[in-house]
Amino acid sequence: MAIVLGENRYGKAEVRLVRVSRDGETHTLADLNVSVALSGDLAATHLTGDNAGVLPTDTMKNTVYAFAKEPGVGEPEEFALLLARHFVETHTQIRAARVGIESFGWERLGPHSFRRQGDHTRTAEVTVTVEQTQVVSGVSGLTLLNATDSEFHGYAQDRYTTLPETTDRILATAVDARWRHLRDDTDWAKSFPAAVEALTGAFVDTYSYSLQQTLYAMGSRVLTELPEVAEIRLALPNKHHYLVDLSPFELSNHNEVFIAGDRPYGLIEGTVTRDDVPPAITEWYP
Numbered sequence: 001m002a003i004v005l006g007e008n009r010y011g012k013a014e015v016r017l018v019r020v021s022r023d024g025e026t027h028t029l030a031d032l033n034v035s036v037a038l039s040g041d042l043a044a045t046h047l048t049g050d051n052a053g054v055l056p057t058d059t060m061k062n063t064v065y066a067f068a069k070e071p072g073v074g075e076p077e078e079f080a081l082l083l084a085r086h087f088v089e090t091h092t093q094i095r096a097a098r099v100g101i102e103s104f105g106w107e108r109l110g111p112h113s114f115r116r117q118g119d120h121t122r123t124a125e126v127t128v129t130v131e132q133t134q135v136v137s138g139v140s141g142l143t144l145l146n147a148t149d150s151e152f153h154g155y156a157q158d159r160y161t162t163l164p165e166t167t168d169r170i171l172a173t174a175v176d177a178r179w180r181h182l183r184d185d186t187d188w189a190k191s192f193p194a195a196v197e198a199l200t201g202a203f204v205d206t207y208s209y210s211l212q213q214t215l216y217a218m219g220s221r222v223l224t225e226l227p228e229v230a231e232i233r234l235a236l237p238n239k240h241h242y243l244v245d246l247s248p249f250e251l252s253n254h255n256e257v258f259i260a261g262d263r264p265y266g267l268i269e270g271t272v273t274r275d276d277v278p279p280a281i282t283e284w285y286p
């Protein structure tokens, strides 16, 4: 039996960065959380402590801030591509770089005043290897609710099933979605809002018999409307709303008063993909 070093990578996680761009009185803001992970010919440091190939994670952090100044941030996918390519191109021992970005939105209130948009986070994850590039965009925390047009019945039952069947319920979720692009030169500024529009539009339009059905409708709407997307993965927590029993107070409750449940929650996960696209170059969005 031999003990061997398996897959490994290292990097700086969660570099928080705010970039102000000044155009006279009018400023624009980029508010990012950037994580870098590099892999390659790094056996020596693990096996003997020889650090000749190890670019310090501190340097990665500095690179993120320096690139934010020059050439600047731009769209999250673009900034991630710049950084990932830089690490692979400038250090021969680095064979792959993964840069993940969370981008927090700020709504403009005036030329240089902003209000943080709390309702969702935009994400980008770029992997650059010596041969290939992969771009994954995403959104998390996009909270949606349909107050009707949702049923859930006809499900499998056993001796532990107590859930009443319903033909009218609240359907609510906080969308966590990641979609893999076919190319690395998409118009990122157009593609992201179009994807969010497709996700929300399908949620609104679907008369739902299960959150699983809604998930598929949302994923297929993105693939129908964005030809640049190869596949999409969704994780949808079912934010349960329980009808309150008002009968002790001799009050009716026709789907009007609910307890907003917190935990536990159903978690519905799925991938919607085209059947004719090349596979991903690395694992993504576990």
Ligand SMILES: O=c1[nH]c(=O)c2[nH]c(=O)[nH]c2[nH]1
Binding pocket: 152, 163, 209, 210, 211, 212, 238, 266
């Ligand atoms: O849309 C739903 N899918 C389920 O799988 C499920 N399970 C459950 O208890 N409620 C729901 N709702």
